[in-house]
Amino acid sequence: MDDPAFATETDTTTQSILLAASNHDLPALKPFLRVPGAASVQDPETGFTPLHAAIASCEDSPSPDDIEAAKATIKELFLSGAIWNDLDANNETPGCLAWRLGRRELYELVVDAGVRAEILMNLMGGYEELSDEDEDEDEEGGEVEGMEIVENVETIVDGENTTTEETAEEATNGQAAETKGEVTEIPKKDVNSADYLQSKLEFTDDKLLDADANGVMMAWETSIMQRTVDLLIPASSPPLRILNIGFGMGIIDTMFASTSPASHHIIEAHPDVLAHLQTPGHKFGKEWEASAPEEGSYKIHGGRWQEILPILLEENLQFDVIYFDTFGESYMELKKFFSEYVIGLLSENGKFSFFNGLGADRKVCYDVYTKVSELDLCDAGLDVEWTEIEVEELGGEGEGEWKGVRRRDRGKFSRKIYNDTLNIERQCQPMERIYVPWFGMQLLNMGESKRSKAMRVNAPTCPVPRYRIFSSETLITIGYP
Template identity: 35%
Template sequence: MSELHNLCHFEKRPITIEEYVDPIKAYLKQGIPATYTVEEAYNYEHNISEEDSKFAGNTTPMHLICENVPLDCTEDEKNVVLEMMNQLWLNGAGWCLVNDKDETPGCILLRRGLHGSKYWDSCVDSGVRAEVLLRKLNDPNIEFLSDPEDEDMDVEIEDDIPELVTDEVNIKEEIEGKKEKSESKSDSVSELEDMYNGPAGATDTYLKTELEYKDGALITKDGSDGVMMQWEEELMKAGCDSLFKSIEDPKDINILNIGFGMGIIDTMIQKKNPTKHYICEAHPDVLKKLKKDGWYEKSNVVILEGKWQDTLPKLLTQGVFFDGIYYDTFSEHYEDMVEDLFDVIVGLLKPTGTFSFFNGLGADRLVCYEVYKKVVDLDLANYGLSVKFKEMNAPVTTLKENDGYDDSVWKEIKRAYWRCPVYYHPEASFM
């Protein structure tokens, strides 16, 4: 283990600037990367090449700090630890790198009961900065001015922005992370690649995939990807209530739901008898279900067949405005929301209207979920929308520790897209 790693064990107390921050600054200044792992240090000390390394994990100094920070720190000591973390973030420490237990630094804090602490906030804020910055780095409209002296520096920028599938994990980031760690872990990498390119990650593949309604869920027929599941009913109820929250004229209530799925939220919307209820749905098997169940015959229902990307822009030219818009699709990415959906939403929402969506962004890991809660907040603010989040309990049957039990909702499902104990229900309206 290197001296940098040793430092992150906090063996000396009290934790002071002189004992901890000054040395960490010095190591970083000497050129030791903030992401230098315990495994790399071991390999270096034992003369083992990267190819021969048997380690799959990335135990970075940030992981060690989160693992070892004493629980009985004084306020002064806490500030010193936060300053160590700052120095590491400033020098490129990774908020979402995982160690050999598949834990990010934030996950370690969570396990140690430090969720909501200043250390936790430090990880979340670093995640927000990284996500926003990566998006900028990949924006083709941004020009980078380089110093000719730096041109021979080997700076690599990722090809694409890490994307979140709107109701699932950041699959791409995970694939890349796992590849980086160990090519020998080919099973989990190919599993993730399947996921990213399969129906859960690629809309065109999804729309050609056969679906079935089975045991309180809508799933893909061959792969058992969960498209929609009954356990989300309470979350849909909160969504439906938000849509009727700020009605401009009770005699002219216009609601739009994007993504029918099992029709849970649409059934709730119908019970409130809006003047017009638009349903936008793209999948042929789901449209068949809508026909079979008589949705086309309902006098106040308008079905928009096809992808919202194609059907909603037409509404913009027809002078249709909504009191409430709900968005919950499958296999789409956060990019779809931020680059296209929000543009349409601001055009279709009445000035008093409310926009809500199924908030599953990064929901397979609490730290990612909280990072994206802030990212969404920032992005919606760019559109003049302010978002409030109501905290709700997610069912315990969605949590990992219940996977072995019969009532785990993921029993027959290929991939759990929800792992957080809390649901942040979003409600956005114009500022």
């Protein structure tokens, strides 16, 4: 690793910080934390940060007093600029470690810190990733509104959770490229909408893959989608007007069609999926469109939803059920959808939901973005309810359902299904203040030309819009509530 925190020479200061954090010794720890960046140092072998150390020491039957001491230490570290999602040598964030050890109180502290980081980044006007990890850390090009960005960040793109500095083994499923006898790292391609729409898709009975073997849709998602349909369309419902964005394998549209909807509109952007829909005998082909109760009420719209939805709005179409499940798009696009379009397309008592793949294979990121999205949904005028569904761990890497798939979900945890109801009359109440406890007095030094890592510790983990504060009179309060 290029990070100076991973220097091979023994750093006694780093070890002293980690020891004090592990012992939850605040009197010993606080003097070190006066130095910018001290809260984010890492052990050169384990990759442990002070957060990791404080949490790991609670592994063996800690007493209630030990847990309280750990909580106080973690709060102090966040106050001093600790990175909530830094990875250790075991590829675990502090939150991952806390969850694995069963320390739920500590885990929630990390999740809350992640949510606060997202909120603060929005207040700072967003962020810009550093274009080159080898660039001078002090260059102004890596700053946005007085804040620098963590270089080893994660990117959340429609259910894909990846780090920008993953090893070659992780990026190529354990394979390395050899060129003239030398092992060369193969850079991992980021998933994005433009590349996805130009890629060649592979259709099988149980999965839909893009050209890079990313799982666009997989059969194991069926149980999640069925539960979603049951929530959106109770058995006693009359025929409803349905809009789905993202056909994929047609799993949820098949379920929607089984309810004999009054209207059923599907938006699909990928040329290969659209061509597949035109194959003779396809259940969503011309015969399906002709079976509509009214002419034109069963329809496939070919194109990006950003282009199709303005047309539907001009036609004054409304829907009782709206579902959103695209691939290769960031949370920014999802937020744009429910903030700008849902309110115009959803009927008065309609319901909107989306496939909640935010964070995907890392639970702590999933929980952070679940909370962030809830805030944004509330801001858009939606009442939010969710149902948890347990998702069993499937086959191992490259096995069973994951054979031939580039990346599998890590571990087993429950997924939250969003069941959002539009409430035009009741908007969420304005926030009077927002707590950003981890920055402390460093917030006063943001005008300096050079920034330490302590000023970059709360960089976002994905290109998402940050939580928009409702009130123009919002106060930023330093300290814990």
